[in-house]
Amino acid sequence: KAGVTQTPRYLIKTRGQQVTLSCSPISGHRSVSWYQQTPGQGLQFLFEYFSETQRNKGNFPGRFSGRQFSNSRSEMNVSTLELGDSALYLCASTLEGSSPLHFGNGTRLTVT
Amino acid sequence: KQEVTQIPAALSVPEGENLVLNCSFTDSAIYNLQWFRQDPGKGLTSLLLIQSSQREQTSGRLNASLDKSSGRSTLYIAASQPGDSATYLCAVRPVLPASNAGGTSYGKLTFGQGTILTVHP
Numbered sequence: 001k002a003g004v005t006q007t008p009r010y011l012i013k014t015r016g017q018q019v020t021l022s023c024s025p026i027s028g029h030r031s032v033s034w035y036q037q038t039p040g041q042g043l044q045f046l047f048e049y050f051s052e053t054q055r056n057k058g059n060f061p062g063r064f065s066g067r068q069f070s071n072s073r074s075e076m077n078v079s080t081l082e083l084g085d086s087a088l089y090l091c092a093s094t095l096e097g098s099s100p101l102h103f104g105n106g107t108r109l110t111v112t
Numbered sequence: 113k114q115e116v117t118q119i120p121a122a123l124s125v126p127e128g129e130n131l132v133l134n135c136s137f138t139d140s141a142i143y144n145l146q147w148f149r150q151d152p153g154k155g156l157t158s159l160l161l162i163q164s165s166q167r168e169q170t171s172g173r174l175n176a177s178l179d180k181s182s183g184r185s186t187l188y189i190a191a192s193q194p195g196d197s198a199t200y201l202c203a204v205r206p207v208l209p210a211s212n213a214g215g216t217s218y219g220k221l222t223f224g225q226g227t228i229l230t231v232h233p
Contacts, residue, residue, distance in 0.1 A: 004155075006155075048218070097143055101221060
């Protein structure tokens with residue numbers, strides 16, 4: 001069974017631009033979550049989607065948004081990029097509450 | 113607000129040693145706790161998941177214990193190897209997965225800052 005797949009692996013953007021990251025969950029998983037990882041703040045929850053509906057949202061500004069498609073694939077978008085958005089963005093999927101969360105290898109975003 | 117702390121922040125041991133990584137959490141109302149490892153520049157690999165009703169879980173040389181009432185979990189690694197070198201993270205899932213948009217949320221975990229483990233030959 002294929003794991004969680006994230007594309008692209010690396011991105012370099014300029015301040016003010018926008019970016020879209022993609023995530024394909026493990027087959028059969030309808031819950032997809034996004035996390036931001038930085039050296040200073042560690043892993044922080046962005047949002048979670050389940051069956052195309054946002055189920056939960058972390059404390060991030062509205063510039064961070066996401067969506068989920070009918071095949072459970074998910075995208076997250078960051079608009080008006082800031083230098084502080086440079087981070088590793090991780091996507092995770094799970095079956096339900098008593099199941100483990102499985103992570104992809106992440107997208108490394110660098111904002112210059 | 114749930115807070116997760118991992119001690120020590122870094123650990124360096126010679127190959128073959130048995131070692132213990134610690135994780136503590138402030139709110140004992142957890143659904144389960146998961147241990148991960150992360151290699152540099154990579155994503156997280158799930159190691160063990162302990163449900164709140166369980167005391168421990170084992171996988172190969174790894175054993176994780178959970179004491180929910182005291183807010184603690186330990187990850188025991190037996191006979192450490194250089195390939196075990198990585199950052200180890202623990203994360204807790206709340207007992208009533210918080211949802212602010214209707215439905216049950218499964219994906220929100222609270223993570224510790226991790227323990228950086230180096231096993232040298």
